[in-house]
Amino acid sequence: MDMDIFLGKLVRLTAEEPKVLAEACTRWNRDSEYLRLLDATPTNQMSAKKITEWIEKDQEKDPPPFYLFGIRTLVGDRLVGFTDLEGVMFPSGDAFVGIGVGEREFWGKGYGTDAMLVVLRFAFQELNLRRVSLNTFEYNPRAIRSYEKAGFVHEGRARGFLHREGQRWDLIYMGILREEWLVRDTG
Amino acid sequence: MLKGKLVRLAAVDAKELADVIVKWNRDSEYQRLAMIEPANQYSVKKLAEWGEKDQEKDPPEFYYFAIRDLENDRLLGSCGLGGDIFPNGEAFVGIGIGNRQDWNKGYGTDAMKVLLRYAFEELNVRRVALSALENNARGIRSYEKAGFLYEGKSRGTIQRAGRRWDDVFMGILRDEWLAKEHEISSH
Numbered sequence: 001m002d003m004d005i006f007l008g009k010l011v012r013l014t015a016e017e018p019k020v021l022a023e024a025c026t027r028w029n030r031d032s033e034y035l036r037l038l039d040a041t042p043t044n045q046m047s048a049k050k051i052t053e054w055i056e057k058d059q060e061k062d063p064p065p066f067y068l069f070g071i072r073t074l075v076g077d078r079l080v081g082f083t084d085l086e087g088v089m090f091p092s093g094d095a096f097v098g099i100g101v102g103e104r105e106f107w108g109k110g111y112g113t114d115a116m117l118v119v120l121r122f123a124f125q126e127l128n129l130r131r132v133s134l135n136t137f138e139y140n141p142r143a144i145r146s147y148e149k150a151g152f153v154h155e156g157r158a159r160g161f162l163h164r165e166g167q168r169w170d171l172i173y174m175g176i177l178r179e180e181w182l183v184r185d186t187g
Numbered sequence: 188m189l190k191g192k193l194v195r196l197a198a199v200d201a202k203e204l205a206d207v208i209v210k211w212n213r214d215s216e217y218q219r220l221a222m223i224e225p226a227n228q229y230s231v232k233k234l235a236e237w238g239e240k241d242q243e244k245d246p247p248e249f250y251y252f253a254i255r256d257l258e259n260d261r262l263l264g265s266c267g268l269g270g271d272i273f274p275n276g277e278a279f280v281g282i283g284i285g286n287r288q289d290w291n292k293g294y295g296t297d298a299m300k301v302l303l304r305y306a307f308e309e310l311n312v313r314r315v316a317l318s319a320l321e322n323n324a325r326g327i328r329s330y331e332k333a334g335f336l337y338e339g340k341s342r343g344t345i346q347r348a349g350r351r352w353d354d355v356f357m358g359i360l361r362d363e364w365l366a367k368e369h370e371i372s373s374h
Contacts, residue, residue, distance in 0.1 A: 042274055091225055092345040130351065133341055156339005156356050160314055163275050168313065173339045173356065 005121055008074075008114040013083065013122070016070035018059065022051035024070075024079050028102025037140050038100045040162055040171070067122070071101065071115045080106045083119050085127070093130035093178075095123055108142060116150040124181050131177045137162060138170040151184045152176045188304060189252075191297040194263065196252035196305070201238030204253060205231045207262055211285030220323045221283045223345050223354065250310070254284065254298045263289050266302050268310065276313035278306050291325060299333040307364050314360045320345065321353040334367045335359045 006013045016024075026048045028034050035043040058065050066086035070079050081101035088094050097119060101112045123129045134152065136143045152174040160168035189196040209231050211217050218226035241249050251267035263284055270279035280302060284295045306312045317335065319326045335357040343351030 040271055040275065088223060088345070092223065092347075094341070094344050130346065131341075131343055133344075153342075155341060158277075158314075158316055158338055158356065158358055160360060161271075161275065161277055161316075163313065173341065175341055177343060 005126060006069075006118060008118040010075075010109075010111050010114040011071050011073055011080070011118070013069035013115065013118050014072050014079075016079065016082075018052045018055040019048070020079070021055060021068075021070055021082060022048040024102065025051050025082070028081075028100070031102070031104065034100065034102055034104075036164065037137070037143065038098075040137075067127075069119070071099075071111065073106075073111070078103070080111060081115065083115055085119065085123055085132070087133070089127060089129060093128065095127070095129050095132050097123070097132050097134050099134075112143070113146045113149050116146065120150060120176065120181055121185070124178055124185075129178065131175055132181075133173070133175045136172050136174065138172060139164075144172060144174075147174050150176075151181055153180065188308065189301060190257070191301040193257060193292075193297040194254050194294055194301070195257055196266070196298065196301050197255045199238060199242065199251050199253050199265065201235045201242065202231075203262065204238055204265060205234035207285060208234050208265075211283075214287060216287075217283070217285060219347065220320070220326060221281075223320065250305070252302070254282075254294065256294070263294050264298070266298050268302065268306055268312075268315070270316070272310055272312060276311065278310065278312045278315050280306075280315055280317045282317075295326070296329045296332050299329065303333060303359065303364055307361055312361070314358055315364075316356070316358040319355050319357065321355055322347075327355060327357075330357050333359075334364060336363070 029045060032043045059068065066084045068084045069082065071081040071083060072079055080103040083097065083099040085095045085097050087096040099112060099116055101107060120132060123132050134147060136147065153176060155173040155175050157173060158171040161171035162169040212228060215226040241247060241251060249267050249269040252265065253262055254264040254266055255261065256263055266280065266282035268278040268280055271277045282295060282299060284290055303315060306315050317330060319330065336359065338356045338358045340356060341354040344354040345352050
């Protein structure tokens with residue numbers, strides 16, 4: 001039990017003041033590529049006020065409808081992204097994970113994968129979940145590779161789910177079961 | 188357009204529908220086939236509130252219909268379309284036939300065909316998606332008959348009756364639906 005479950009090799013998962021995270025989100029959201037890699041909803045610009053309200057509304061509840069963390073670098077304590085877990089945790093033990101690294105200079109360097117490994121440990125060791133799911137888009141190979149590295153398995157695809165840049169793109173379904181994660185974690 | 192061979196899709200009267208859903212929900216099998224949430228008993232008041240809330244917005248978040256028997260106008264079930272209809276042209280279907288004695292008689296498949304026509308011809312969506320639990324073999328067969336193709340599954344999404352069950356993902360593209368319609372009309 002003598003370990004910090006929020007601590008990874010490159011990052012730690014942290015509580016963030018709603019206003020701090022909201023201001024970081026508005027900064028990241030200026031980059032439409034970040035938003036298109038992150039989300040299926042139309043890329044849009046939200047005020048820090050609006051994002052703060054959303055975060056506060058959800059985090060007021062106990063237990064919260066989702067578990068939300070900031071991703072901070074171990075070196076320099078820089079807020080580079082966020083991750084969250086939501087879904088039918090009770091009674092079926094399934095959760096849906098969302099993750100975004102907003103600072104471009106931290107893309108492709110293992111920060112997202114490291115944060116995902118930490119959030120998976122939280123999901124399986126603290127929330128005692130049975131599986132974790134996620135969706136991504138076929139035009140996001142960097143994310144797909146990262147999720148594969150974290151242990152996610154391909155489960156299917158919704159053909160032509162998204163329409164962007166005059167073309168339809170598949171939504172990729174991935175998931176990891178508790179047993180699969182245990183084998184990986186214990187070697 | 189809203190009329191099939193056995194059923195028609197009609198406006199939802201929230202109170203009327205709530206009165207019958209309470210009866211359908213007494214059968215836990217109906218709830219377990221229709222939903223991944225735990226089977227539960229809700230009052231007419233609560234169900235009517237939910238039904239009304241959905242329909243208050245314009246355009247509604249959810250295109251929701253009552254399924255009525257053509258022969259005697261009996262309320263058999265409900266169905267609807269939600270999801271990323273704008274701007275991605277992707278709709279997600281929900282459908283349920285409430286009474287056991289109305290199962291396996293083609294009402295659901297007929298209602299689905301009408302709903303697909305509404306989705307592709309009126310809402311101009313590019314694909315329609317659904318998910319079904321693996322224990323719902325009757326539902327999956329019906330969706331295949333209506334033209335849906337298997338696209339993947341979330342392995343062991345729910346835990347029920349001492350084991351885990353997959354959630355099966357299916358979808359139909361506009362082109363596939365058009366080809367099927369053409370095939371029918373040319374015979």
